[in-house]
Amino acid sequence: MTPDELRAAYDDQLRTDAEMARAAEVVREGPLLWAVFDHGGFVSYRDLGGIEGDALDELIDRTVRHFRDETDVESFEWKSRGHDLPADLGERLEAHGLVAEPVETVMIGEASLLAVVDVPLEPTAEGPVVVRRIVGGDAAADDLSRMLAAQESVFGGGRGPSLASALAELESGASEFWIAEVGDRVVCGGRLTPVEGTDFAGIWGGSTLPEFRGRGIYRALVAARARSAMQRGVRFIHSDCTDMSRPILERSGLRRVTTTTPYVWTR
Template sequence: MTSDLLAAYDEQLRREGEIGRADDVREHGPLLWAVFDHGGFVTYRDLGGAEGDAVDSLVEATVAHFRDDTDVASFEWKTRGHDLPADLGERLEAHGLVPEPRETVMVGEAALLAVDVEVPPGVVVRRIEPGPGAAADVARMLEAQESVFGTGRGPSVDSSLAELEAGSSELWIAEVDGRVVSGGRLTPVVGTAFAGIWGGSTLPELRGRGIYRALVAARARSALERGIRLIHSDCTDMSRPILERSGLVAVTTTTPYVWTR
């Protein structure tokens, strides 16, 4: 089962599956270079057997492209644990890219996540709907996420609102007395059986109370209503046990390598 899920992940979610909302995309050998409003991104299904100097050439060309041909402040080369060559990370670092914490790629059936979850009194889980209050809701959600993740490379309020209004992502929040304490996205991947769940950044003082699980369950139910069968997520060591208990499977790991101007 794990090998089938990994094959589906590689086939459906890499390359075009990762950059459907990019502002600009260029192809270079096995790589796709994408530019979003929050920075650059490198995706590929595999490196076509490239090793040694050939890998160095791909990395050098990528750095030169984002440095000289774009105005992005940074770009991310997202590696996976099963990628070859095995020394790819070392070669990226040698060209000035810095690794961020490794996360686990989880994949599984949406139906396994769509369960009833009891949350403490006063916690409200809801979907942000387009309308007059959406901008304020999105701003509060992103502020909460940035306070937890702190990368500074997340989407902007404007781009998030554009996704919301276009229907390309659903934005969900959990509130306590009007304060956003957790938030996350459900992002269907057009042309695939997948949707991604991103975020779930519960504030530290409110963890361990079922809020993250409730936010996941709400998004999974919505995915099923859309006819989506599979869920994927890059998760931290904190959220991985919750998703595993729900039946999702760890198929690989992912480590972002980031170049900053």
């Protein structure tokens, strides 16, 4: 499939109610979906339906007032994409007090391109690297706590999932959580989230501690999740990539289809 065809599938299948499946609350306002998750508010849409100028300013203002006055979230994210119209959307969001976070690249491709049978990993000075899926049970909370702490040390921001949310996703089967360990230290972690009713699964939170980069650990974790996705019948993998992970996924055959810029409002 061409990048344009992949982007159309992304817009049609993911920028819908499917993106809000795990929200505690969803309100539809014109073309927008306003959602509240345990980690904060979230705004998305298939497209803005031609809204621009003063009408767009009014829509943004209603959005800010909704989260400020009708919810108790500390912040919300307006998830824009690079092909969204109008072109001055970002400027208008910033004029209403939202702050742009770093741009990420939306990558999509066939899961089979990522599902390498084996990614060899050389032992580190601290011991061998073990890639495994976190399973339910007594050790799950400790495994997830260590994974989330490692991710927070890489990404910061404090807007990742809470331990309670991660445990709920694990126990319900909504997401799979995978880690790479050296001894009892989580050096890389990420999750796989199939999107019900679509051909897609997302790979999220992929983060490797700086001193363990360049060893193929992230690639091994991606391959393990892709193999699991295929077993679930998933066709496409999508991911919002930083400049660190994008080249790895590109070498595996995923295609750049657009960019995404989160604009964040904070009380």
